[in-house]
Amino acid sequence: MSGDGRESEGGEEEVRGARRIPGPRGAADDLDLESVPLPPLPPPGPAAPAGSVPEQSAPEQPPEPPEQSVPEPPEAPEALMTSVPDLPHRVLKALLGAWALSACSAEETAAVEEHLTVCAPCADEALRLRDAVGLLHTDASLDLDPTLRSRVMDGCLGRRPARIPVPEWAAPYDAETARLDALLRDIGDSEWHAPVRLRWFEEEREVSRRTTVAGVIGHLTAVDGLLSAALGLDDPLGGGETSLDPTERTERYWSSTHRPPTRAVREPWRAQSHELIRTASFAGRNVAEASVSYGAFAVPLQDALLDRAFECWVHGGDIADAVDYPYEAPSAAHLHRMIDLAARLLPAALAGRRRSGLAGPAKDLVTAGAPGRSVHLEIEGHGGGDWYIALDSPAAVGSPERAVAQVALDGVEFCRLAAGHISPVEAAAGQEGDREAIRDVLFATASLSRL
Numbered sequence: 001m002s003g004d005g006r007e008s009e010g011g012e013e014e015v016r017g018a019r020r021i022p023g024p025r026g027a028a029d030d031l032d033l034e035s036v037p038l039p040p041l042p043p044p045g046p047a048a049p050a051g052s053v054p055e056q057s058a059p060e061q062p063p064e065p066p067e068q069s070v071p072e073p074p075e076a077p078e079a080l081m082t083s084v085p086d087l088p089h090r091v092l093k094a095l096l097g098a099w100a101l102s103a104c105s106a107e108e109t110a111a112v113e114e115h116l117t118v119c120a121p122c123a124d125e126a127l128r129l130r131d132a133v134g135l136l137h138t139d140a141s142l143d144l145d146p147t148l149r150s151r152v153m154d155g156c157l158g159r160r161p162a163r164i165p166v167p168e169w170a171a172p173y174d175a176e177t178a179r180l181d182a183l184l185r186d187i188g189d190s191e192w193h194a195p196v197r198l199r200w201f202e203e204e205r206e207v208s209r210r211t212t213v214a215g216v217i218g219h220l221t222a223v224d225g226l227l228s229a230a231l232g233l234d235d236p237l238g239g240g241e242t243s244l245d246p247t248e249r250t251e252r253y254w255s256s257t258h259r260p261p262t263r264a265v266r267e268p269w270r271a272q273s274h275e276l277i278r279t280a281s282f283a284g285r286n287v288a289e290a291s292v293s294y295g296a297f298a299v300p301l302q303d304a305l306l307d308r309a310f311e312c313w314v315h316g317g318d319i320a321d322a323v324d325y326p327y328e329a330p331s332a333a334h335l336h337r338m339i340d341l342a343a344r345l346l347p348a349a350l351a352g353r354r355r356s357g358l359a360g361p362a363k364d365l366v367t368a369g370a371p372g373r374s375v376h377l378e379i380e381g382h383g384g385g386d387w388y389i390a391l392d393s394p395a396a397v398g399s400p401e402r403a404v405a406q407v408a409l410d411g412v413e414f415c416r417l418a419a420g421h422i423s424p425v426e427a428a429a430g431q432e433g434d435r436e437a438i439r440d441v442l443f444a445t446a447s448l449s450r451l
Helices: 009-015 089-095 096-100 106-116 120-136 147-161 168-186 213-230 246-255 263-283 285-289 300-321 332-355 410-416 436-445
Strands: 195-202 205-212 290-292 298-300 371-380 385-390 396-409 430-433
Touching: 089 096, 089 106, 089 120, 096 106, 096 120, 106 120, 147 168, 168 263, 168 300, 168 332, 195 213, 195 300, 205 213, 213 246, 213 263, 213 290, 213 300, 263 285, 263 300, 285 300, 290 300, 298 300, 300 332, 300 410, 332 385, 332 410, 332 436, 371 410, 371 436, 385 396, 396 410, 396 436, 410 436, 430 436
Parallel strands: 371 396
Antiparallel strands: 195 205, 290 298, 371 385, 396 430
C-alpha cells in the first residue's frame, strides 16, 4: 500500500481491467481526470504548409470487388466483445453483494455466475446473500402479531413462574389494554385530536357521538372507574356522590375538561389499568365474584373486566380507523370469552326488550332452570363455537332439543353487532327457522351496545 492509499504496482496489475460497481456521483471538482481513459488518437500525418489550406476533393472510390468474391466481415472492436471477462477471485468475491442485488453489469453477472459453478465457498456466500435480499422485499405485515405478547409472557412464566400470577379471567383485559397502549405510543401529538365517531344502538336505531382520540381514552378512564370503586381504589372522577351510569360518567368527565384533552390522558388511564390488574391479582379467588354496579345492572368483577377488555378492543379499533392504523382482533381464546359473555347476557336483554314492547311475546314459559325454547347461535371462524339462547325467560336454559331457529355469524362480526357498529339486518350470514326469534336475538345483541 503506497502512502496515498493506493495499492502497490503488483496489486494494480492483478485487478487491472476489472469493472467496479459505480458509487455516488461526485462533483466536477472531485473528478480525477487522470483516471479517465482517453480515446486513441490517429497517427500523426505530414504537417500542412503554413498559411495553406488543402483543397477539398471528392474521396477516391475504391475498386469494385470481383463478382464472385464475398467480403470478410470486419473484426469487432475490442470494446464490443461479449466474452466473459477473466477476473481474479477476490474481485469476483467482492461483487457477490452487488450480484445478489442485481446491480452488476451483464459482463460482471456472467463472470460471477461462471465463478459460482467452480467455487463452493462463493456459492454458499451467494446463496446466503440472495436469502437476505429476499427478506428485504417481504410482503408480510410489519405489525406485531397480536398473540406475540401472550406467547412471550407464557415463555417467560414457563421458565420462572410469577409469585402472584394474573388470574385467567383478567388476562383479556391485561392483553387488550397493552395492545391499545402500544397503539397510543405510536401516534403523534396531532393525532390525539383526530375525530372519532362512537356508535351504538338505542332501542332500534343507531346513534353516534363525535369526540377525539383523547376523548375516547377519557371515556375508557371514566367507565373503568366503576371497577376501581368496587375494588376500593380511587375514582378518577373524584370523591363525592358519583353516578354509576357509564354514559353519565363519561359526560361528566368530558365536561370537567376545560380544554381539549391531549396525550396527557394516556398516563392516568394506563396507571389505572395497571392498578386494576395488580389489585385483582393480589385479592385472591373470591374477588372474581365481587359485584360491580353499572347503575341499571350489576355483574361479577370477572365479567366486568371481560366487558372492559371488549370495550378496549372496540374503541381501539375506532381510534385505529381514525388515524389509519392497522389493528387486529383479539386472540381466539380471548375473543371466545367475549362472545360467551355476550351470549350469557342475551336472555336478560331479550326480557328487557319484551317489557318495552320491542320483542315478541313469550310463547312457552317454563320453570327456572328448565330447558326452554331456544335459538342456536353458531359463531364461525375466529373464537367461534355454539351457544343456545333461551327466548322466553332469562331463567330458562338454552337447549339444542328445543331450538326453533339457527343463526350463523362470523365471530368478529358478532362482536361488531354487540358493539353497535353494524346493523342487525346486515349481520347474519345464515338464518334458518323462526324468523321472529332470529330477529329478536339479533336486535337484542345490538341492544347490548352503549356509549
